Amino acid sequence: MSSQNIYILGIESSCDDTAASVIHNGRILSNVVASQKIHEEYGGVVPELASRAHQQNIVPVVHQAIEKAGITKNQLHAIAFTRGPGLMGSLLVGTSFAKSLAYGLNIPLIDVNHMQGHILAHFIEEDGFEKPPFPFLAMTISGGHTQIVKVDNYFDMTVIGETIDDAVGEAFDKSGKILGLGYPAGPEIDRRAALGNPKAFKFTKPKVDGLKFSFSGFKTAVLYFIQREVKANPNFISENLNDICASIQYTIIGILIDKLKLATKETGINHIAIGGGVSANSGIRKALKDGEQKFGWKTYIPKFEFTTDNAAMIAIVGYLKYLEGDFAEQDIVASARLKI
Numbered sequence: 001m002s003s004q005n006i007y008i009l010g011i012e013s014s015c016d017d018t019a020a021s022v023i024h025n026g027r028i029l030s031n032v033v034a035s036q037k038i039h040e041e042y043g044g045v046v047p048e049l050a051s052r053a054h055q056q057n058i059v060p061v062v063h064q065a066i067e068k069a070g071i072t073k074n075q076l077h078a079i080a081f082t083r084g085p086g087l088m089g090s091l092l093v094g095t096s097f098a099k100s101l102a103y104g105l106n107i108p109l110i111d112v113n114h115m116q117g118h119i120l121a122h123f124i125e126e127d128g129f130e131k132p133p134f135p136f137l138a139m140t141i142s143g144g145h146t147q148i149v150k151v152d153n154y155f156d157m158t159v160i161g162e163t164i165d166d167a168v169g170e171a172f173d174k175s176g177k178i179l180g181l182g183y184p185a186g187p188e189i190d191r192r193a194a195l196g197n198p199k200a201f202k203f204t205k206p207k208v209d210g211l212k213f214s215f216s217g218f219k220t221a222v223l224y225f226i227q228r229e230v231k232a233n234p235n236f237i238s239e240n241l242n243d244i245c246a247s248i249q250y251t252i253i254g255i256l257i258d259k260l261k262l263a264t265k266e267t268g269i270n271h272i273a274i275g276g277g278v279s280a281n282s283g284i285r286k287a288l289k290d291g292e293q294k295f296g297w298k299t300y301i302p303k304f305e306f307t308t309d310n311a312a313m314i315a316i317v318g319y320l321k322y323l324e325g326d327f328a329e330q331d332i333v334a335s336a337r338l339k340i
């Protein structure tokens with residue numbers, strides 16, 4: 001990339017993770033994330049509590065990111081922040097903090113779209129990780145998003161498929177809640193799925209046209225199935241938990257892979273990159289890798305710390321925008337429904 005010495009601070013606060021990262025040219029020097037445990041008690045993110053926790057976390061998190069990078073704030077060239085999409089109360093904390101810091105240091109401010117961050121995280125310079133060539137397909141799968149995006153260039157992206165209701169992470173988390181698992185349930189379902197039979201129980205896949213996704217019907221199907229079985233055998237869940245988890249995960253992966261197959265067919269693009277918390281799922285990683293043999297795909301899976309919400313992905317977008325001189329004004333506002 002550039003031979004200049006550019007240091008950018010990235011700040012992410014769109015949901016329930018307060019994060020800050022310093023990037024030097026394309027390489028990450030620090031990547032600090034403060035996850036908010038408080039939401040576990042409620043089985044989901046409570047917006048008011050998230051906003052309050054961001055206010056408490058943001059100063060120490062940014063301080064740590066700069067310190068760990070081994071620089072001082074006066075060496076920064078710009079401040080990049082998540083403008084949206086996300087929870088308004090959460091976004092406001094990062095946005096106002098970034099604005100005042102940039103103003104105080106008299107350096108440019110750079111607004112970043114969180115979804116572009118998940119996708120462009122693949123361009124962080126990281127040994128052993130190959131960058132996808134343009135054009136490629138990006139599938140962003142997390143607790144808040146489920147999209148397939150055609151990426152023609154860094155800032156030339158088109159959403160070609162997305163969910164019409166729940167995100168795929170919610171399908172994991174809500175199914176887990178029905179089974180009595182803690183929040184978020186995705187990682188535990190993943191762990192148990194490895195020990196169970198994926199074909200023990202059959203759940204029908206939702207029928208939605210083209211590249212659209214739908215997961216709300218799936219969650220209801222799991223609920224009715226469990227209610228029916230528990231009526232017949234009150235110990236049904238505990239006696240079959242690994243098989244139930246394996247069957248749920250198998251169905252969800254099937255839904256994602258079917259849509260990816262359709263997307264590669266429609267676009268003629270075989271390079272597939274994934275991002276978002278659900279891309280940590282071992283079954284999905286395996287299904288994508290298997291697709292290389294089966295369907296002729298080439299898949300790109302980022303380092304784990306860059307898949308869940310983080311600020312390194314905001315910093316890399318900040319860096320790419322900095323090189324283009326694409327800066328924000330001080331009157332910019334957060335946008336909860338910002339589109340790609």
Ligand code: KG4
Nearest residue numbers: 142143144169184186190277278281308309
């Ligand atoms: O990207 P992320 O940290 O936050 C946002 O939602 O933006 O993603 C969190 C989601 C949760 O729904 C969580 O259950 C899911 O990612 N997740 C997983 C796994 N690890 C995290 N889902 C399935 N398998 C996993 N191993």
Ligand code: ZN
Nearest residue numbers: 118142276309
């Ligand atoms: Zn995210």
